[in-house]
Amino acid sequence: MYSIEQTDKQLLGTSAAIRYHLHFENAHRHVVRVVMEVDVARNGALVLGLPVWIPGSYKIRDYISTLGSFSLTNQNGKSLSWQWLSKNRLEVEAEEGMLRVEYMYYAYEKDSTIRSSHVTRNHAFLNLVTCCLYVEGREQEVHHLWFHHNRSLWKNVSTSLSPVKEDFTPDEPLVLGALNYDIVVDSPIEIGNHFVNSFEHQGSVVEVAIAHRGNFNPEWLEERIKTIVETEARIFGGLPFDRYVFIIHLFPGMRGGGLEHARSSVNAMDSWGDTAKLHRLLSLLVHEFLHVWNVKRIRPRELGPFDYNRENYTRMLWLVEGATSYYDDHLTYRCGFYTRADYLRILSKDHLSPFFRQPGRNEATIKDNSFQAWVKLYLPHEDSLNRNVSYYLHGGLVFLCLDLWIIAESKGTKRLDDGFRALWAIYKQRPEMGITEEEFIEAVEKATGVAIRKNLLTWLNGKGDDLPFDELFSRVGLQWKEAAPTEMLKIGEDIPTMPTLPKLFTGLTLKTDAGRLVVAQVEDYSPAFEAGIGADDEIIFVNSSRCTSADEFDVLLAKRGENKFSELVIASDTGLVTLPLTPKKMLDFALTVREDASEEEKALLECWLQR
Numbered sequence: 001m002y003s004i005e006q007t008d009k010q011l012l013g014t015s016a017a018i019r020y021h022l023h024f025e026n027a028h029r030h031v032v033r034v035v036m037e038v039d040v041a042r043n044g045a046l047v048l049g050l051p052v053w054i055p056g057s058y059k060i061r062d063y064i065s066t067l068g069s070f071s072l073t074n075q076n077g078k079s080l081s082w083q084w085l086s087k088n089r090l091e092v093e094a095e096e097g098m099l100r101v102e103y104m105y106y107a108y109e110k111d112s113t114i115r116s117s118h119v120t121r122n123h124a125f126l127n128l129v130t131c132c133l134y135v136e137g138r139e140q141e142v143h144h145l146w147f148h149h150n151r152s153l154w155k156n157v158s159t160s161l162s163p164v165k166e167d168f169t170p171d172e173p174l175v176l177g178a179l180n181y182d183i184v185v186d187s188p189i190e191i192g193n194h195f196v197n198s199f200e201h202q203g204s205v206v207e208v209a210i211a212h213r214g215n216f217n218p219e220w221l222e223e224r225i226k227t228i229v230e231t232e233a234r235i236f237g238g239l240p241f242d243r244y245v246f247i248i249h250l251f252p253g254m255r256g257g258g259l260e261h262a263r264s265s266v267n268a269m270d271s272w273g274d275t276a277k278l279h280r281l282l283s284l285l286v287h288e289f290l291h292v293w294n295v296k297r298i299r300p301r302e303l304g305p306f307d308y309n310r311e312n313y314t315r316m317l318w319l320v321e322g323a324t325s326y327y328d329d330h331l332t333y334r335c336g337f338y339t340r341a342d343y344l345r346i347l348s349k350d351h352l353s354p355f356f357r358q359p360g361r362n363e364a365t366i367k368d369n370s371f372q373a374w375v376k377l378y379l380p381h382e383d384s385l386n387r388n389v390s391y392y393l394h395g396g397l398v399f400l401c402l403d404l405w406i407i408a409e410s411k412g413t414k415r416l417d418d419g420f421r422a423l424w425a426i427y428k429q430r431p432e433m434g435i436t437e438e439e440f441i442e443a444v445e446k447a448t449g450v451a452i453r454k455n456l457l458t459w460l461n462g463k464g465d466d467l468p469f470d471e472l473f474s475r476v477g478l479q480w481k482e483a484a485p486t487e488m489l490k491i492g493e494d495i496p497t498m499p500t501l502p503k504l505f506t507g508l509t510l511k512t513d514a515g516r517l518v519v520a521q522v523e524d525y526s527p528a529f530e531a532g533i534g535a536d537d538e539i540i541f542v543n544s545s546r547c548t549s550a551d552e553f554d555v556l557l558a559k560r561g562e563n564k565f566s567e568l569v570i571a572s573d574t575g576l577v578t579l580p581l582t583p584k585k586m587l588d589f590a591l592t593v594r595e596d597a598s599e600e601e602k603a604l605l606e607c608w609l610q611r
C-alpha cells in the first residue's frame with residue numbers, strides 16, 4: 001500500500017534486507033561509490049532499476065546516464081550473469097544469500113541541484129532517486145542507507161531519513177532508514193558543514209539546514225521560517241509530521257527553485273540577496289512548505305503511487321501547483337512579510353500582468369498544459385510563450401478567482417482555506433489514494449456551501465481570458481486597471497543627458513549571447529511580430545545607432561517615442577535585413593481599492609485579506 005508517512009521512531013532498531021553503502025573517497029571528483037546489498041531468499045532472477053524521473057518535477061531525466069562501472073556478485077565475490085532489460089532496468093541471476101551490486105555515480109549537476117545531486121570536496125547533496133536502484137517487487141520493504149563519510153570533516157547531516165539507532169560513535173558510518181522505496185526517493189540529504197538549527201512547533205521538530213555563501217543571514221531566515229510553519233499549521237490544524245527539514249541552498253548564480261517532499265523540501269536561490277530576492281525566497285519557502293499538504297498528501301489520484309519508469313500523466317496540476325502558487329504570495333502576506341499594498345502590487349506585477357501579457361494563455365486549457373507538462377513546461381523553446389502558459393501562473397489565478405468567488409458568495413463566512421481543510425480531512429481518512437477533479441469539487445462545495453462547479457469547470461476547460469477578474473475584483477471592492485507607466489529609476493534631479501524615458505512595448509525579449517544582442521522571444525501579434533522579427537535575430541543598429549544591450553535598445557526606441565517608427569538593422573543567418581518596428585505604450589496595471597467601494601464590498605475585502 002502506498003504511503004510516504006514515516007516517523008523517526010518507526011525506524012529505531014530496524015534491520016533491512018536492502019542496504020545501500022555510499023562512499024565519498026572521490027568526492028573531489030564528484031564521484032560517489034555505491035555498494036548495494038540485497039538479501040536474497042532463493043536463486044532466481046531479480047530486476048533492479050533506477051527511476052527516470054523524480055516526483056514533483058515532470059520531466060524524464062534518465063538519471064541512469066550518470067551511473068557506470070557495474071559489478072554484480074554473490075556474497076562470496078563470484079560474478080553473476082546479468083543484462084540490461086531497458087535503459088534503466090537490469091536483470092541479474094541472483095543466488096541465495098546476498099547480492100552485491102557496486103557502481104560509480106557521477107554526482108555533479110552544476111546550475112540547479114534541487115532535482116539532482118551535487119558532491120564536491122566541501123559537501124554532498126544527494127537526491128537518492130539519482131543513485132539508489134530499486135528492487136522490483138520489493139519496494140515496500142524497509143531500506144537502509146549507510147553513509148561512509150569522514151564525520152570529522154563533514155560534521156552535519158540534514159535529511160528526513162530516520163536514524164536506525166539513537167547514537168552513532170564518530171568512527172562508525174551513519175545508518176539511516178526509510179520504511180519503503182518511495183520514502184528513499186522522497187528524502188534528499190545534505191552532508192557537510194552547513195548551518196543547522198532546529199525548533200519545535202506543537203510537538204514537531206523543524207530543522208533548518210542552510211548551505212550558503214553570500215549575504216543572507218541564517219538566523220534571520222530561521223525566524224521567518226518559524227512564522228511560515230505557524231501560519232500554515234494554523235490553516236490545517238496542526239503539523240502532519242514528527243520532524244521536517246528545510247534544506248536551503250544559497251549560492252551565487254544559482255538558478256532559483258524548490259522541490260517538495262513529505263518531510264522536507266529543497267529550496268535554492270542565488271545568494272546575493274537584494275530585497276526582491278528575499279521576497280522571492282520567503283515566497284518559495286511558503287510554497288514548498290505548503291506542499292507538505294497540497295501534493296504530498298492532498299493529491300491527484302495519479303500522483304502516488306508512482307510508476308518510476310515512465311511519465312505519470314495528470315490533468316490536475318492546476319490543483320497541485322496552481323493552489324500552491326496562489327497561496328505562496330497570499331500566505332507570504334498573511335505571514336506578515338508583505339504589507340497589504342505590497343501584496344496587491346505583487347499580485348498585479350508577478351501574477352496578473354505576466355499572465356495577461358502572454359499570448360499562449362488562450363491556446364490550450366490548463367488541463368491540457370498539465371497533462372503535457374512533460375513536453376511543454378519542462379521542454380520550453382523560444383516560441384512557448386505563444387503556444388501555452390505555465391499551469392503555475394494560470395492555476396494560481398484560477399485559485400485567486402475561486403477564493404474570491406467563495407468569499408463573495410458566502411458573504412464572507414467562508415474562504416478557500418475551508419475547502420482545503422475538507423480536502424485534508426479526506427486525506428486523513430484514506431492516505432493511500434489521491435482525489436479526482438469531481439471529489440475536489442464536491443469537497444469544496446460541501447465545506448463552503450458555495451456552488452463552484454460551473455465556474456471552476458469553465459475556467460479549467462476554457463481559455464485564460466475566461467477568468468472573470470473584472471467581476472470578482474469588483475465584488476470585493478477592488479479594481480485592476482491600466483495605470484501610469486512605471487518610470488525608470490530616478491535618483492535626485494533629472495539630469496539633462498539622462499532623461500527618464502518610459503519603457504515601450506515591443507513584444508521582444510532580448511538576451512546577450514557572446515557579446516551579441518540577440519532576440520530570445522517574440523510575442524505573437526506584438527509590434528515585433530508585425531515587424532517580422534524572429535528568435536535568434538541579432539540586433540545591430542537601431543535608428544542608425546549601434547546597439548549592444550537591452551537597456552540601450554529600450555532607450556533608443558523610447559527616444560523616438562510610442563507609435564513612432566524605428567528602423568532596426570538585424571543580422572540573420574543569411575545576412576543583414578532592415579525592419580521597421582513601431583513600439584506601443586507599455587501597458588502597466590495596478591490592483592487598487594475602488595474609491596466607490598460599498599461597505600459590503602469593503603467587508604469582503606477584509607475577509608480576503610484577513611491574516
Ligand SMILES: [Zn+2]
Nearest residue numbers: 287291321324
Ligand atoms: Zn510547487
